[in-house]
Amino acid sequence: MSEFQPTSGGSSTSSAKLWVVLSGIVGVLLVVAIALGAGYYWGSSSKEQTMTAANQALATETAQIMQATQQALPPANADENFQTFWEVWNLVNKEFYHTEPIDEKQMMYGAIRGMLQSLGDDFTGFQEPEAAERSREDMRGNFEGIGAYVEYKDGQILIVSPIEGSPAEKANVRAGDIVVAVDGKQISEVIENLERDQALAEAIKLIRGPKGSQVVITVYRTSEEKQIDITIIRDTIPLISVRSSMIGDIGYIQLSEFKQTSYDELDQAIAKLKTNNPKAIIFDLRNNPGGYVNQAQNVLGRFTKDGVTHYQENSDGTQKEYRTLQQGDAQELFDLPVVVLVNGGSASASEIVSGAMQDTKRATLIGEKTFGKGSVQSVHTLSDKSEARITIAHWLTPNKRAIHTLGITPDYVVPFSDDATQYPIECILNRTPADGATSCADSQLFWALKFLNEQQTPPPPPTPTITPTPGK
Incomplete structure (x- = not known):
């Protein structure tokens, strides 16, 4: 795995491994890695992993920004700011009633959690060594x-x-x-x-x-x-991220996550679909929790020759532009109509891709509003192998729309239904009909096919009605 070392100062025990995390879903159940930023590779591979010049530049820039935190040196005003802290620490050790020795390490961990929690950001946090090691195991690919x-x-x-x-x-x-x-x-x-x-x-x-x-x-x-x-x-847990099929004369591609092999898998899927001369593409990002940011740039580079994918907005308001990439054996889908399917499980890199496709009018979005996870975290492995995760930036779409907590609303909102009598579709990707049904069902895929085949748009979702409470 790639690792930064401090360029000056610090010691081997105080140096911290820096992960730049594209805001994917952080909790994992023995599954794939949490979403990572450009150029950081985890797990083993039969071929050497290298970073592009663009990703190396991002790595260098991020390392410089975070260098001060890697040196584990107290700030100049630490004595003043921590006077009250040490007063309480000493009072606990002196006065707190206990029949077993006080666990000072747990007191320290609790103080760290409280400090980070006070920032009011759900994705800035702390993991003790045991939990942090589980996350690292997940990153390495030991998934059961x-x-x-x-x-x-x-x-x-x-x-x-x-x-x-x-x-x-x-x-x-x-x-x-x-x-x-x-x-x-x-x-x-x-x-x-x-x-x-x-x-x-x-x-x-x-x-x-x-x-x-x-x-x-x-x-x-x-x-x-x-x-x-x-x-x-x-x-x-299977780690294949791309699956594809023809549905009539329309190509269907499902991307389950943005992992380090995703754009290579996508290229293989596109090449296979092209042999059937599809007239349009359905790109399914439903329940895709995110992944590597350079994979998102590369995925967009298969649908758009050149363009802005997103902006990174820092705390001081400065913004950095990111553009499409065509690394590897890039296959092109520049000229085909595209529908992107999204839902509440589409997060992070999925929202970068769907937001960019929507802003540039490269695709029509159908489904439900996305998760709303548009922040980036640096994750530091500390001297005792615990980890601190700090939010360092937010992502914006090409039109500079905020993603975080807001999500992406599709062009056509279609609630999911698996009612085969209303939304019958061909069974693909090893799916089978439900008991008693003769076809598979998926309301969102149903309307994507209708839209591309018949130029028919979904009806607006029903407006909820509120029954007034009788007065007393």
Whole structure:
């Protein structure tokens, strides 16, 4: 893996590994790596990984920005600012009633969490060494578990999306499911009073496990307003990110994440589809939680010859422009009509791609509003192997629309339905009809095909009606 070393000052124990994280979903259940920024490669490969000149420039720039934090030196006014802290620390050691020795390391970790939590940013946080090592294992590709991306939101553990082909997907775990219990243990009790990173770490600890073991996940499905017990047999998680098929004379491409091999996989899929002379493309980014930013630039470079992909906005208001890339054996889809499918599980790099396609009118977006994750984090491995994750910037679309917390609203909002009587579609990618049905069903894919084949647009979603409460 790529690693920065301080250019001056510091020691080997105080130097920190710097990861630039494109704001993907940080919680993972023994699945793929959390989303990373341009030029940082994780895991093993049969060929040497190299960074492009552009990515090296980004790496150098980021290293310079973060160099001061790598040296672990206290600020000049530390004595003044920490006087009250040390007063309380000493009072605890002197006066706190305890029958077992006080764990000062946990006191220190708690203070760090409190410091970061006070910033009011859900994605700035701290991981203790054990949890941090689990994240590093996930980065290296040792993936056995249920295969789902999770997030901590409003005090709950939320399924952002199951991974394509994973045990979670096969067991019908869905984006938006709220994890209520694991093997009967209530999640609310496990994560009570914990900040975001701790809560995710504790939930993941319950859910993950070795291949072949069984776990029962109790979820609350908001779309059906009911609680469901789902039995899952853990397995090795598939890491293929691109799958494709022809649907009539339209090419369909599904991208499940932006991993380091994604644009190579995409090129292979495009080359195969081109042999069938597709008249249009459906590009499915639903439940795609994000990934490497240079992969997002390369993916856009397959649909647009040249153009802005996004801007990075820093704390001082300065903005840096990023453009399309055509690395590798780039296949072109410059001239075909495109529909991009998105939903609430489309996050981070998915939002960069869908936002750019929408802003430049390169594609029509159909589906549901995206997740709204548009920040970038630097992740530092500290001297004791714990980790601090600091948000350093936000992403903007080419038209400089904010993504973070807002998401991308598609051109045509279509709620998902798997009602085969209303939205029948051809079964593709090893899908099979539901019990009693003769075809597969997917309302969003159904309307994408209608739009491209018949130029028919979806009807607007029904407006919710509010029944007034009778006066007393």
